[in-house]
Amino acid sequence: MSHHKIEVRNLAYSYPDGCQAIRDISFTIRHGESVGIIGANGSGKSTLLMLLLGIMFPSKGQVLVGDVALTKKTLAMIRQRLQLVFQDSDDQLFTTSVFDDVAFGPRNYNLSPTEVDTRVDEALEQVGIAHLKYKAPYKLSGGQKKAAAIATVLAMHPDVLIMDEPTSGLDPKSRRRLIDILKCFDHTKIITSHDLDLVLDTCQITIVINDGTVAAIGPTEEVLSNRELLERCDLEVPLSIKLRSLQGNGRHDAD
Amino acid sequence: MQKILSAMDNIRLFDDLARKKSAIHSLHPVAKLITTFAFLLFLVSFGRYEIIKLLPFVAFPLFMIIKADLPLIPLGQRLLVVEPLIVGVGILNPLFDPAGWLTFASIMIKATLTVVAALVLVGTTGMDRLASALYKLKVPDMFVLQLTLTYRYIFVLVEELVVMMRAYSLRSYTQKGISFKDGGPFVGQLLLRTLDRAQRVHYAMGLRGFQGRYPDDGQTSLKAKDLVFALGWIGFFLLCRFYNWPALLGLLLGGIQ
Numbered sequence A: 001m002s003h004h005k006i007e008v009r010n011l012a013y014s015y016p017d018g019c020q021a022i023r024d025i026s027f028t029i030r031h032g033e034s035v036g037i038i039g040a041n042g043s044g045k046s047t048l049l050m051l052l053l054g055i056m057f058p059s060k061g062q063v064l065v066g067d068v069a070l071t072k073k074t075l076a077m078i079r080q081r082l083q084l085v086f087q088d089s090d091d092q093l094f095t096t097s098v099f100d101d102v103a104f105g106p107r108n109y110n111l112s113p114t115e116v117d118t119r120v121d122e123a124l125e126q127v128g129i130a131h132l133k134y135k136a137p138y139k140l141s142g143g144q145k146k147a148a149a150i151a152t153v154l155a156m157h158p159d160v161l162i163m164d165e166p167t168s169g170l171d172p173k174s175r176r177r178l179i180d181i182l183k184c185f186d187h188t189k190i191i192t193s194h195d196l197d198l199v200l201d202t203c204q205i206t207i208v209i210n211d212g213t214v215a216a217i218g219p220t221e222e223v224l225s226n227r228e229l230l231e232r233c234d235l236e237v238p239l240s241i242k243l244r245s246l247q248g249n250g251r252h253d254a255d
Numbered sequence B: 001m002q003k004i005l006s007a008m009d010n011i012r013l014f015d016d017l018a019r020k021k022s023a024i025h026s027l028h029p030v031a032k033l034i035t036t037f038a039f040l041l042f043l044v045s046f047g048r049y050e051i052i053k054l055l056p057f058v059a060f061p062l063f064m065i066i067k068a069d070l071p072l073i074p075l076g077q078r079l080l081v082v083e084p085l086i087v088g089v090g091i092l093n094p095l096f097d098p099a100g101w102l103t104f105a106s107i108m109i110k111a112t113l114t115v116v117a118a119l120v121l122v123g124t125t126g127m128d129r130l131a132s133a134l135y136k137l138k139v140p141d142m143f144v145l146q147l148t149l150t151y152r153y154i155f156v157l158v159e160e161l162v163v164m165m166r167a168y169s170l171r172s173y174t175q176k177g178i179s180f181k182d183g184g185p186f187v188g189q190l191l192l193r194t195l196d197r198a199q200r201v202h203y204a205m206g207l208r209g210f211q212g213r214y215p216d217d218g219q220t221s222l223k224a225k226d227l228v229f230a231l232g233w234i235g236f237f238l239l240c241r242f243y244n245w246p247a248l249l250g251l252l253l254g255g256i257q
């Protein structure tokens, strides 16, 4: 039950228009690990996540969750354990009030009304938008929508939490709150982000994707300090590491 | 542009109305659905020359509107949208039938009451709760799904339209509306985007366990007040169907000759 290992073997995917978004990706995520996936725009991060959740099926290769291969047959079972926060919150929110949206998932799993209520309240409290409970999602600001989208997923109590660009549009306080949520969430989590400081803060392992392939995989500190690798993949060393190395070299007064 | 934005707000208005709190809103959706359905059945059961007998039926939507505190202007606006259609259907009657104006009037009254009753039902119940009421009444899942998703799809369509119109108008500020030349691609693009977004929304629903049936909203069973409401109104409809109240009233007031 608690084996939420995720294994990806030689994954490849082309969109119907012929764009080969994923060329050949393999990696294993162990139970309880937190993994950051980074890469330039269009490198294939979002596509990879959708393949992990069976929103699309790979043209080659395989995804295994626990020891179960992801197929149309095992989809429903696997989706009970994996949850995704979409890059675009508008894709995630579709009902008439924040409450209904957050309650949608728990209701689908036939929880009792009181249980649904508690889950919704908890989730909204966690992301700090309890006061927006009855507002229509389309009337929220960008960052509030993001928070609501995250709440919809937290209310599902997933075993594996997957987030596509969770901090885009969040103000510093909300971003900090999200980082705290992520740190408290002690199951497996997978996060794609351009916010490398977030990845540094919350992920043990980092996978660098470049043009649909894995360019590097390793402990986050190590990967994110590798300037040469990051530049090759059109990324930059995060500010906090730069500062740290400056301080380490005692050069901070030279600049 | 402003028009479209307010249309968007308007289209969601019924969702907002449905969240209001009132005695009518708190009634069980099944009770409201059955009562409205009975209302419509009784309406159409009248012959085409029986106009006077229709008048007491105005009481039902009127009661609902007042009790639920629904705003009259938006209701009226929506009614205006369908009214030309109704006139179009009814207007041929006077041409072919000497008593055609009576038929015309009866069609107008019946259709208008039908539309108002439907609007009131959605405005006091909301589409999602209506859907769960339909399930409870054993309407096939497929049908309910079709209804709710169509309803949602309209929002997605309008939202995408707003986004595209905004982007278009910001870069074509000299002209009003969309030029004829851009119209085709614009509409095509709109449909593609809407489909795409509907698809992604559908993914998101699937990920949260949606399997072709809207979850129950945890409504409990019918309470006494729901039964009183439904039976009371159906009783009233029965009385209006079999007694000609307006005529009786006329007799009473005018005295028996």
Ligand SMILES: Nc1ncnc2c1ncn2[C@@H]1O[C@H](COP(=O)(O)OP(=O)(O)OP(=O)(O)O)[C@@H](O)[C@H]1O
Pocket (backbone or CB within 6 Å): A015, A016, A017, A019, A020, A021, A039, A040, A041, A042, A043, A044, A045, A046, A047, A048, A087
């Ligand atoms: N629906 C689609 N149809 C065709 N090609 C697509 C589609 N979605 C994405 N692509 C292409 O697939 C590639 C990978 O896209 P993807 O969205 O996975 O990138 P990403 O790494 O998430 O980028 P970003 O950081 O900008 O979010 C891109 O080249 C993109 O143009």
Ligand SMILES: [Mg+2]
Pocket (backbone or CB within 6 Å): A045, A046, A047, A087, A164
């Ligand atoms: Mg992406």
